[in-house]
Amino acid sequence: MKRFPDWAWPVTAFVLLVVLWDVSIRVFGLKPFVLPSPASVAQALVADWQELADATLYTLVEIVLGFALSVIVGIGLAVAIVTWRPLEKAIYPILVGAQVIPKVAIAPLFVVWLGLGLAPKVLIAFLLSFFPMVVNTVVGLRAIEIGKLHLARSMGATASQIFFRFRLPRAMPNIFAGLKLSVTAAVIGAIVGEFIGADEGMGRVLLVANGNLETAKLFAGIVLLSAVGIALFLIIAALEKIVIRWHVSQRALQELGS
């Protein structure tokens, strides 16, 4: 039997899902405002393309800014935590405490503080996405084996050499795990922010479409949003493949793939 190429699996699953969707509408006789057909979603995608594309772009900017902030702050904080023990004791409980606060509940406050513009959305995207970044980076930076540290010190390595040549590369697999979780959380964060109050962006389009019972347009927006999330995720996965070719997770994939 000829082997299925890698990309064929998700595509097949996607096609099956769409077929199932279409069939269930016919079988159960669902109304278009309850569940629109795939065809009508496609039509909405074409008909409202300009509006949808603009909204996607606007939201993408918020996602990328929030994500970038979470990467910078997250890795920075992780480095500080690993380098300076007291900071871990002081900050970890606060971090966890902040993480379990439902961001949706306090999001309206951000709008009060920061207005309706980009800032509150970026902040919420950041808040949702930076926790996995910190936690994973801390775990990664701690993963270094004692033997490697002995080796480093036997060579007279300086603190910065130990960090950049030993700890950081060793942490890359965990950092990438953090990046993947973080980028998907940033997508959610941006939309949550826009739901609270926005005059632009995909969150607003979804709200308006929902209010007008334009379910097909709502779905078209969701499709675009998913596409953005998947694209961001795939970019990180591709980078990961290049950067940590040496790691077990990648090796297993290679061996399965070959």
Add this chain to the structure above:
Amino acid sequence: MSLIQVTGAAKRYAVASGEVAALDPVSLTVNEGEFVSILGPSGCGKSTFMLMLAGLISRSAGTIEIDGVKVDRPYTDLGIVFQDHNLLEWRNVLSNVMLQIEVRGRDPAQYLPRAQDLLRMVGLDGAEARLPHELSGGMRQRAAICRALIHEPRLLLMDEPFGALDALSRDQLNVDLQQMWLARPTTVIFITHSISEAVFLSDRVIMMTPRPGKIAADIKIDLPRPRPMSVRETPAFGAYTKQIRGLFEEWGVLRRGAA
């Protein structure tokens, strides 16, 4: 001339239930250029001793001097081959060897030919670009040896470097190691639990007893070099291994008749 002077060095580890004595006070002098094996059963404190010697862990008592200087922080004019190869998984063979040069801030261009020579000497030419996970256990240990030698250190510490290897690879590496040492005799502290490996390689065999470990005998090995693998079938070689085995039996490390 003596390079290493250990006086009453001991180690107790702090553990959850208090303290555990890993090494009773040991004293030892090693001359420059000597190949010395530390031979003892598992858990007798050999690795602990090596880490203390390198200044990588603290002592609980005693003093260690290398080249007249007290070891109170890592002594760096050395190369270490660890029990576990400790290659960096993200660097290929050549760049793992060159790591030593980079970290020490020496000129890579100047050492590159030497790295390639060393890799050829241990049969790793052609594998320079491979990552550690693409190598066999023996190849990884060979790469680790090259990394420990590239900067021409004054002292070479080897902690059961061939312990995880099959008997054939081990024999080969013993011969290769002797050859490299003869080409450039540095001071070597070679840790092993193999009697024949210790006798084959060493000028002196230091025997340890376990729990907590201490030095119990110091045996000079007077066999001409270079020693071929077949030296192990000679009566002189057999006399040394017999003597060592006899001592271990006497101390209860080996049960009588076990050998």
